């Protein structure tokens with residue numbers, strides 16, 4: 001990124017999946033350059049094609065996760081919990097000085113509607129501890145369903161909680177969310193990510209009980225709230 005006014009390049013590791021491809025679609029639609037990180041070129045080609053059909057002049061390409069992370073100014077982690085740590089370890093050498101947005105929810109199938117946090121409380125905070133402070137980890141997008149994000153024609157009605165130790169990184173995530181019409185809110189330090197991670201199981205449980213697909217949360221009492 002050559003200047004502060006230029007849009008950062010966004011690398012999405014696991015960008016072929018439900019959440020990653022939906023975020024890629026939205027950021028491509030907002031004019032960002034998106035690099036999908038994937039282990040599978042065929043799957044990644046299909047995702048890039050799909051995005052290019054939906055978005056005129058989409059600037060989207062794919063690489064393996066390491067090269068994608070290298071190319072991204074901001075790196076977004078969208079892989080299942082079981083592969084979260086290994087994927088970060090694979091790209092760790094190129095993350096220095098960057099913001100890593102981690103969307104991970106520590107779901108343990110098959111009981112995904114039951115809150116189960118790892119030892120230490122938060123899957124995302126564990127990644128910040130592993131990386132040290134030279135990488136700013138921000139936790140976000142745990143409480144918005146991929147299905148909601150993937151529908152460009154509908155307004156995202158829920159809020160996204162953003163946790164992180166670095167205020168500037170949180171501000172950046174809030175701006176990136178705002179640019180895809182998602183309201184994101186400062187929710188404290190990275191330790192607080194535990195609450196967002198836990199909430200997802202509650203939302204899955206609500207989806208199941210009420211036979212809906214995109215339950216979310218909305219924070220009230222903010223001046224700018226709608």
Ligand SMILES: NC(=O)c1ccc[n+]([C@@H]2O[C@H](COP(=O)([O-])OP(=O)(O)OC[C@H]3O[C@@H](n4cnc5c(N)ncnc54)[C@H](OP(=O)(O)O)[C@@H]3O)[C@@H](O)[C@H]2O)c1
Nearest residue numbers: 014016017018019038039078079080083104105142145146
């Ligand atoms: N889905 C949602 O609605 C939602 C909502 C909030 C948060 N999240 C969080 O977002 C993350 C991604 O969720 P998802 O539903 O998009 O997951 P997903 O579709 O199951 O997987 C995402 C991508 O991760 C990669 N992947 C799968 N297994 C892997 C492994 N063993 N090692 C490395 N990469 C692997 C695959 O990409 P390649 O095969 O192309 O490498 C896959 O397309 C999760 O942590 C989830 O908790 C999801």
